Amino acid sequence: MDRFGHYFYRLLIGLACLSMVAAFVIVLLGILARQVTFIDIQGLDAYAGYAIAATLFFALPTALMHGDHIRVTLLLDRLGSRARAAFEWAGLLAGLGLSVYVAWFAIRAVWLSYETHDVSPAADATPLWIPQLSMAIGCVAFALAFLDAIVARLRGREWFIEGPGSVAE
Numbered sequence: 001m002d003r004f005g006h007y008f009y010r011l012l013i014g015l016a017c018l019s020m021v022a023a024f025v026i027v028l029l030g031i032l033a034r035q036v037t038f039i040d041i042q043g044l045d046a047y048a049g050y051a052i053a054a055t056l057f058f059a060l061p062t063a064l065m066h067g068d069h070i071r072v073t074l075l076l077d078r079l080g081s082r083a084r085a086a087f088e089w090a091g092l093l094a095g096l097g098l099s100v101y102v103a104w105f106a107i108r109a110v111w112l113s114y115e116t117h118d119v120s121p122a123a124d125a126t127p128l129w130i131p132q133l134s135m136a137i138g139c140v141a142f143a144l145a146f147l148d149a150i151v152a153r154l155r156g157r158e159w160f161i162e163g164p165g166s167v168a169e
Contacts, residue, residue, distance in 0.1 A: 005148045009061045012141055016058035019134070023051035043124025050131035057138025061145035066161050092153065096146040103139035110136045 030044040076084050112118070113129040120126045152159035 005144065008141065009065060009145065012058045012138070013062040015134075016055045016062075019051045019054040019058060023048050023055065026051060043120075043122050043126070046120055046122035046124045046126065050126075050134075053131065054134035054138075057135045058141075060138050060142040064142065064145050064149070065159070089153070092146060092150050096143065096150060099139065099143035099146050103136070103143045106132070106136040106139040 026044055026048040029041065030048070033039045033041045033044070076087055079087060110129045110132045113127070113132055118128045120128055120131075149159040
């Protein structure tokens, strides 16, 4: 899973970057459209929201790998090595459980929107399963990232990447 996981996380962070650029372009287009009074583009706010949500969900696994999520180390730094390991295992297992739970319901939301032909209430009337798909993919990848971290820990390898903002021990 190591090599595949890292390539998959890189693909997702690339999609997050594209989504962020798309959100910027959409917002810029909306601003320009308001300045030129004879152009009215319906649904731009909804598309900007979809792009921002896609950015957030696609970036989840890479953010986890780099430790960019909130990590409470105040307690862990004061524990002995055995207690710290136990708390880290508990955190990884809880993260896996919660991320699988959220991924399951994200997939169900996509399927339900597809089955019921649910559309956006905004002026764009986009089928909701399309923007929800990025949420489901990101949540599944987040759960896979937790599983990948647990497997790496079982094999005795460090999975998390220390970034430039890390505190040296």
